[in-house]
Amino acid sequence: MKDKILVIGSAGQIGTELVEALRAQFGSSQVIASDLKAPEIPGEGLFEALDVTDREGLLKIVKKHGITQIYLLAALLSATAEKNPLFAWKLNMEGLLNVLELAREKHLDKVYWPSSIAVFGPNTPKDNTAQYTIMEPSTVYGISKQSGERWCEYYHAKYGVDVRSLRYPGLIGWKSAPGGGTTDYAVHIFHEALKSSSYECFLGPDTALPMMYMPDAIRATLELMNAETGRIKIRSSYNLGGISFSPKDLAEEIRKKIPGFKISYKPDSRQQIADTWPRSIDDSASRLDWGWKPLYDLKTMTEDMFINLKKKL
Numbered sequence: 001m002k003d004k005i006l007v008i009g010s011a012g013q014i015g016t017e018l019v020e021a022l023r024a025q026f027g028s029s030q031v032i033a034s035d036l037k038a039p040e041i042p043g044e045g046l047f048e049a050l051d052v053t054d055r056e057g058l059l060k061i062v063k064k065h066g067i068t069q070i071y072l073l074a075a076l077l078s079a080t081a082e083k084n085p086l087f088a089w090k091l092n093m094e095g096l097l098n099v100l101e102l103a104r105e106k107h108l109d110k111v112y113w114p115s116s117i118a119v120f121g122p123n124t125p126k127d128n129t130a131q132y133t134i135m136e137p138s139t140v141y142g143i144s145k146q147s148g149e150r151w152c153e154y155y156h157a158k159y160g161v162d163v164r165s166l167r168y169p170g171l172i173g174w175k176s177a178p179g180g181g182t183t184d185y186a187v188h189i190f191h192e193a194l195k196s197s198s199y200e201c202f203l204g205p206d207t208a209l210p211m212m213y214m215p216d217a218i219r220a221t222l223e224l225m226n227a228e229t230g231r232i233k234i235r236s237s238y239n240l241g242g243i244s245f246s247p248k249d250l251a252e253e254i255r256k257k258i259p260g261f262k263i264s265y266k267p268d269s270r271q272q273i274a275d276t277w278p279r280s281i282d283d284s285a286s287r288l289d290w291g292w293k294p295l296y297d298l299k300t301m302t303e304d305m306f307i308n309l310k311k312k313l
Contacts, residue, residue, distance in 0.1 A: 003109075004030055004066050008052050008095070009073030011035040014114070014168075014217065016176040018071060019045070021218045032065055035074070052095035062107050069225075071112040072099050078118055078141040079270050080180030085140040092144035096151060103161040111163040112225055115149050115237035117210055118142035119167060122276040129278035131239045131285045138276050149236040156235040164224050165237035166217075169281060172301065173214030174308045182270045182277075183209055186250060189263070190305050193254050194313055198262045202270050205248040205263075208279040212242030213296040213304070220292055227290040234285060241283035242294045243301065253302045 005022055009015045010033035022031045028045040038047050048061050052074045061067070074095055081088035096113055103111050120129060121136035137143050148165075155161040170183025178184040185201050192199040212220075220240055224232070251263040286292035296304070 002026075002030060003068045004032070005069045005071065006032050006034060006048075006061065006065065006067045007071045007073065008034050008050060008099075009075065010047075011039060011176075012073055013171060013173060013176050013179050014214075015071075015073045017173060017214055017218050018073070018221060021222060022071075025222065032061070032067070034061065052098060053091060055098045055101070058098055059102060059107070062102060068108060069110045069112070070099050070102070070108055071221075072096060073114060075114075075144075076141065077179050077181040078116075078139055078273055079182055079184075081141040081144075082139060082269070082273070088140045089144055092141070093147060093151075096148050100151060100155045100161060100163065103163065104155060104159045109162060110225065111161065112221065113148060113152060113163060113165050114221075115145045115165050115167045116141070117167055117169050117277050117281065118273075119146040119149065119237070120276070120278050124276075124278060126279045128280050128282045129239070130282050131234070139273055142276075145237075153236040162229060163235060164232055165235075166220060166224060166240045166286075167237045167281075168217060168240060169210035169212045169242055171212055171214055171217050172305070174305055174312060175214070182273045183211060185247060186211055189247070189250060189254065190309055191313070193258050193261050194306075194309055197258055197260050198264075199251075200264045200266050201247045202266065202268045203247055203274055204267045204271060205265050206246050207271065207274050208244055208246040208249070209274060209277055210241060210244050210279070210281045212240070212294065213301040215304075216242055216294045216296050219295075220286075223292065224286075224290060231290045233289050238286045238289075238292075239281050239283045240286055240292065241281040243296065243298050244280040245298050249298065250302075253298055257302065257306050
């Protein structure tokens with residue numbers, strides 16, 4: 001039987017590109033995009049309006065299309081979640097549990113759910129942060145992601161659910177707008193560099209964080225989900241490493257393309273969140289278990305962002 005895939009949260013920063021990649025792999029008819037409302041410009045494939053906290057509505061769509069895999073991307077991200085913590089908890093946790101329950105009831109063969117470096121907290125070792133270490137997140141987003149990891153591991157151990165997860169670093173892409181995260185500056189800065197050759201950053205100049213270019217993140221997601229079951233040793237979530245840099249590092253790279261680019265700094269509430277996160281990630285478990293290896297560094301990412309954003313803008 002051919003896999004039939006439902007992507008929940010398809011209009012987001014990751015979902016936009018993941019749907020495209022999945023349709024390229026499985027065919028447009030095999031991948032259903034879903035979000036709270038239909039996109040203004042319809043895509044090529046199928047779309048279903050869906051609130052993931054509506055369990056009956058979710059089950060109805062799963063049965064209607066014969067869904068075998070769900071990629072659950074719907075969530076309130078770090079900075080946005082701090083403004084509405086109770087709703088963030090409801091969306092982030094109820095959505096996951098609804099999907100895990102469908103898998104437990106054998107409606108699904110496989111589940112993908114993303115975690116985040118937000119699971120780490122102020123007491124976590126900052127450099128080369130290990131797969132297993134002190135977490136103690138201090139944001140509602142991080143708390144929900146750490147709790148989600150525990151639920152994923154539980155549903156696999158208790159019920160045999162084939163659930164897989166990656167701890168994404170900050171993600172940078174040109175195809176869609178970011179969704180309210182603490183690392184969004186690394187997308188905004190490219191747009192402003194092209195528009196006005198200047199940018200006011202909401203993080204301090206030396207705030208180094210783990211980052212990743214979106215093509216690497218999409219490829220990692222597909223490689224994890226395509227890996228043989230026996231190779232997946234971790235069912236909470238895998239550390240995923242790409243590039244680590246600060247706003248100052250990125251600005252210096254941008255100046256190689258736009259010599260007159262200027263950056264100023266005005267840290268806001270997102271600085272406090274960033275200060276609790278790692279500076280770099282040890283992803284040796286991902287490399288060992290299923291062969292992960294990033295392709296983009298700061299230079300090649302910056303070059304590709306400018307090439308594509310110039311065309312788009």
